[in-house]
Amino acid sequence: MDLTYSAEHQAFRREVLDFLEAHRHAAPKGGGAAQRPSAEAVAWQKLLIAHGYAARTIPKEYGGYGAAPDILKSRIIGEEFARAGVPPGLQSQGISMLVPTLLELGTEDQKRQWIGPTIHGEVIWCQGYSEPGSGSDLASLQTRATEDGDDFVINGQKIWTSTAREADMIFCLVRTEPDKGKHDGISYLIFSMKTLGIEVRPLVTMTGHAEFNETFFTDVRVPKSQIVGKRGQGWFVANATLKHERGMLGDPGQLESRFLALAELMRTETAGDGRIMDNPILRDRLLRLQAELAAMKFNGLRVLSASANGGEAGLARLIVKLQSCELAHQISALAIDALGELGVLYDGSPHLRSHGSWQQAYMFQLGLIIGGGTAQIQKNIIAERGLGMPREPKPTTEGSRS
Amino acid sequence: MEFGLSSEQRMLQDAVARYLAEQSPLRHVRDIAAAAKPCSPDVAAGLADLGVPGVIIPAEFGGMGLGLLEAALVAETLGFSVAPAHFAGAHVMAPLAILLGGSDSQQQAWLPQLATGAARAAVAVSQAVEVRDGVGVVARDGWLDGTALFVLDAADADLFVVADTTGALHLVAADAPGLTQIPLTTIDKTRSVGELRMTGVKADPLPGGGGRTTRRIIDAGRIMLAADILGAGTAMIEQAVAYAGTRVQFGRPIGSFQAVKHMCAEMAAALEPCRSLVWYAAHAFDHAPDESTLMACHAKSHLSEVGRFVARTSTEVHGGMGFTDLAGLHYWFKRIGLDRQLLGGPELVRNEAARVQGWIAA
Incomplete structure (x- = not known):
């Protein structure tokens, strides 16, 4: 140490x-x-x-x-x-996900064309992975890309495409070989969001804002050269990026600043004659979160230290997304409870605290618990990869892909 | 910059773990529990051979001269094996009290004996944590009167470190006239907790044994109990995962059902960060004194909560078998139960953590 x-x-x-x-x-x-x-x-x-x-x-x-x-x-x-x-x-997703993927698996031309403008914020990307029918089971995706001359012709729908309205480009998973097994028939394409046949509809969430979109493709033509990795290898290419996304979602520094804001709220807000901090039940909850935050902070340091020294942190790394998203949500939940009736105020209301950020965060963080691999998928990963527990037997019913 | 254990620290932990796996398997724990002797003389002797009693005692007094992190690693290993052995009170808190508060002659008189295990001390500080059943020890001109409860590692002690109502510490010989020792029966058959009744007992005050020393030894004790939970919880998860991998129902290992798998994942997700918290709290005790009380509180309260969850959930993963004596899982369940309550349950400790940070009046 x-x-x-x-x-x-x-x-x-x-x-x-x-x-x-x-x-x-x-x-x-x-x-x-x-x-x-x-x-x-x-x-x-x-x-x-x-x-x-x-x-x-x-x-x-x-x-x-x-x-x-x-x-x-x-x-x-x-x-x-x-x-x-x-x-x-x-x-951005371009910087944190596309760029590492291109560095790992892109052609020299792709690297030269896209990495510079992306890291400089000149080209904005969105991610076309999830579909209405393919969330946790992402590899079952159905957006089709059929060959026509030098192009792929894409038809289908993506969902949860944040920044699709602002994006210049999309990195997108499509099914190029529908006859192959579900993991083997996918390709990873990059193309312009201005291509004819793309329609973006804002997706309003429980926060009241459209943080995401639905993106529809009708006969969208993309040159075959705009594939990353080989045809049919899109699943492996995507996994290279998902690894980067999971790393992104657990930042103990961000959790700590939310916690400090919560502690400050409880020291300054009053109910009747007393400070919220003097309420023993709310204070106990605050301290409970603080102890858990400390554990996550040092866990993060352990993971960091292991990677700096070329080691693997195993379970300590696998649990970060599940635990951090839950802790972030609990911090916001306590802030709302500490605000009492004021905790329902939203959208610029009189008496609103912190510009409504606690309510906004409480709702948005529920989305983060679900997105990027749901809590339940995370638990499968922890149990199977971290603890070596047996996998669910594969269903053998008709219609399922192997 | 390295947040992790050194190879020497791993070797120490491995040596203790190997010894306990060979010499103190569950069979031995059962024998000790059945004999209603909270601690195994064989295990005490084996741990003494490894230097465990002197883990934190400086080399000049014949100890290993290691830090609280090394002590926490030993505590974790003892918890993992539900070892029927004294530790937190006897080998950490008591020698620490004498190191921090003792005079030269007190240190010379006791530390070499404590380091080899030739003499053993117990600690009576629970009134500084919480007063129950009206306990309290009053010191007057070198004489002690009153009662102390939840004396840690009480059985067969030669010496007691006793806190009085002002928080000052005293050494009391086990054979001092006027001292009555009463064993307390707890849920946990692997550790010893006692009561002391004193009527005009001659005491040897620790000159530096004021509130600050008492504070420090309670912090250290809490970190040891947290580390014990970490070890016991790790063992419970390992047993749950192993059982779920072999127990077949509905034609499948139950561990392939998500309902069971997720219980195991939740336990691991909760416990794994605790390892880093215990390491840091122990490290901070020696190297970041400003943070050490807060971190000791966090480690104690958080491990107590996670420990209770793991103890209950791993028992449930074992189904009906987990509830029986056959599986023996209850030894770990009770070990965690004791660790949680002693030196302050989580609510009490969290309230202290709020005071330490100035969030409420001291």
Whole structure:
């Protein structure tokens, strides 16, 4: 157990601090991750990449900074930007999922064409994976791509395509070989969202906002060259990206800042003559969450440390998505309970607290528990891969694919 | 930067685990429980050979001179094996009290003996945690009067470390006139808890044994109990997974049913982060004193909650068999039950954590 940083990493932290001091005035204000980045945000991203604080390990020839991977330096950047309250580099599905996939499995042309503009926020991507009939059983997807000359012709429907309205491009799973087994007939295509035959309909969720979309394809023609990996290998390509998505969803730093906001709420809000913090039941719940948060924070450090030292964290890693999403939801739930009747206020109402962010988060986080692999799928993964428990026997009924 | 165990720490843990697997299997635990002797003399001797009694005692007094993290690793291993052995009170809290609060001559007199296991100490501090049944020990001019409950590792102790109503600590010899020892029968047959009644008992005060020392040894004890739960919980999950993999119903191993599989996944998901919390709390005790009380509270309360969940759920995975004495699972269930209540249940500990952070008045 050595929680100190080496001289090299301490020097690196000072560099980050100096950068923040010199440049923080140029950082964009606010900005949601789901929208198209503003000109200000794009300029900020360019500055961050030039200094190695975004796209740090992306090779220079593809527009990145080209540093060797050093997970501790990445963590230091994250910590110091968060502490300074300065927005970090852009976060999007293009950057966190498509770019690593192209780096791993794309052709040289694809890397040169797409990685640079994507990491600079010039090209926005959406993800076409889930379908109305294929959620947890993603590999059963039915959107068809049939061959016609040099093109694939795509017909079908995707759902949960966040940023589809803003996106320039989509990375999309389609069935190219309907006669093959369900995992073997899928291909991974990338194409423009301006292609004829694509229709995007906003999908309004329980939050009252349309954070997602439904995307319909009618005879959409895509050149065959726009495939990533080989035909029929789309499932493996997609798994390379899903691995990156699961890593993204459990950020203990974000949980901690939500918790601190909750503790602050309970210290400052009053009911009658007393502070909410003086209510022993609500306080007990707060402390319970704090202890669990501490466990998740150190679990994250253990996972990080294992990967920095080239090891595997096993179960400690597999449980992160399930536990973090649940904890985030419980933090918001307590905030709403601490607000009492005020906890129902929403959408700019008089007496609203924190711009309605607690209600918004409470509802949206339920979506995160379900999305990116439901809690139940996560439990299957933990039990089967982490604990080595027997798999569910494959159904042998008619109509199911092997 | 390395959040994890060193190879030396793993070796220590492996050595204790191997010894217990060979010399203290469940059969031995059952024998000790049946004899109504809370601790096994054989296991005590074997652990002494490995240096366990002196784990935190500095080398100058003949101990191993290791930190609280190493002690937590030993505690985890003992919990894993439901070892019928003294530890948290005898080998961590008592020597720590003498190290932090004892005079040179007290340290010279006791630490070398405690380090080898030649003498053994128990700890009576529960009144500093919570007063039940009117307990309290009053000190007057070197004499103690009153009652102490939930004395940790009480059986066969040579020495007691006793907290008085002001939080100051005293050493009391087990054969001191006026001292009556009463064993308490608990759910857990693998550990010893007792009551002390004192009428004009001669005590040797620890000069540095004020509230601060008492605070520190309670923090350390809580981390040990949390580590014990971690080990016991790990063993319970392993047993549940193994049972679910072999028990066949409806023509399938029950572990292939999601209802059962998800119970195991929920246990693992809850317990795995606890490992990092226990490691950090133990590390902080030695290296981050500002955080150590808060982290000890978090480890104790959180492991108690997760431990109760694991104890109950792994028993359920075993179905009716889990409820029987045949499976022996109840030894772990009760071990966790004891760890949860001693030195403060989770609600009491969480309230302390709120006070430590200044969220409510001290």
